[in-house]
Amino acid sequence: MKSPDPDSRGAAAVTTATNPRVLEHPERAEIRLEAVLHALSDAVRLRIVRDMVRGEGEEFACSSFVLPVTKSTTTHHFRVLRESGVVRQLYRGTTKLNTLRRDDLEALFPGLLDSILTATEAQSARLGEE
Amino acid sequence: MKSPDPDSRGAAAVTTATNPRVLEHPERAEIRLEAVLHALSDAVRLRIVRDMVRGEGEEFACSSFVLPVTKSTTTHHFRVLRESGVVRQLYRGTTKLNTLRRDDLEALFPGLLDSILTATEAQSARLGEE
Numbered sequence: 162m163k164s165p166d167p168d169s170r171g172a173a174a175v176t177t178a179t180n181p182r183v184l185e186h187p188e189r190a191e192i193r194l195e196a197v198l199h200a201l202s203d204a205v206r207l208r209i210v211r212d213m214v215r216g217e218g219e220e221f222a223c224s225s226f227v228l229p230v231t232k233s234t235t236t237h238h239f240r241v242l243r244e245s246g247v248v249r250q251l252y253r254g255t256t257k258l259n260t261l262r263r264d265d266l267e268a269l270f271p272g273l274l275d276s277i278l279t280a281t282e283a284q285s286a287r288l289g290e291e
Numbered sequence: 292m293k294s295p296d297p298d299s300r301g302a303a304a305v306t307t308a309t310n311p312r313v314l315e316h317p318e319r320a321e322i323r324l325e326a327v328l329h330a331l332s333d334a335v336r337l338r339i340v341r342d343m344v345r346g347e348g349e350e351f352a353c354s355s356f357v358l359p360v361t362k363s364t365t366t367h368h369f370r371v372l373r374e375s376g377v378v379r380q381l382y383r384g385t386t387k388l389n390t391l392r393r394d395d396l397e398a399l400f401p402g403l404l405d406s407i408l409t410a411t412e413a414q415s416a417r418l419g420e421e
Contacts, residue, residue, distance in 0.1 A: 194414045202329035270410035280400035284324045
C-alpha cells in the first residue's frame, strides 16, 4: 500500500476532520429522546438551559453562566448538551457561543422542553432555591 | 469495645435493616426531577414505563415485560426506576410487583410524564419502531 501524499493529506486534516474549532452536532433527525433526557438529568445542565430560556438574546458565551463548578466541568456540561442536540455551539474568535436548539427540539418532541422547564421551576420553588 | 450479642443482632438484621424483601423508596417529597429524567433516559426503562401506562391493571411483575436484555439487567432497570421514584415495587410471595407512581409524579411535575411518553411515541413512529 502506498501512503497518501503527506502534503495534501495534512492540508485536508487541518481544515476539516481534526480541526478542533469545528464542533460536531447531531442533525435534527439524529437527535434522540434518551440523549436529551440524559443531558437534562443533571442540575447544572438544567440550570444552563433554564438560564438560556430566561435570558435575553439567543447566543450565550459559556463564561456568561455563573455555575458552581470548575471551568473544565462547565466545558464538559456544554459538550453533553451539544452532543445530545440540546444546544448548538459555534466559535466566534476564541469564544464558544451557545444557542438553544429550541426549534429542533420542538419539532421532534412538541412541548417536552417546556414541560421539563416547568418541572424545574416547580422543584426549585418547592426546595426553596432561586 | 464489646461486640453486640450475635443472636439479638442477627434477629434484628433479618427482620429490619438488611431484609432483602423490604425495598427502599423515596417519599414523594424526596423525588428529584434529575433522578426521574435520568431514570427515563434509557430506551429499556422508557419502554417499561410506556408498557405500564398502556397495559391493563396497575401491578406488573418484572417478568411480564418482554425486554431485549438479561434478567439481571432487567432487575437493574427496575431498581433505577424504583430508586428515582418512578415505580413502586412490592413483594407478593417471591414475585416483585411494580406500580407506576403516577400520582406522585403528577403532583410534583404536572404533565411531565405524559409529555415524555408522547415524545417516546413520536420517536418510535419516526424511527419505524413498534
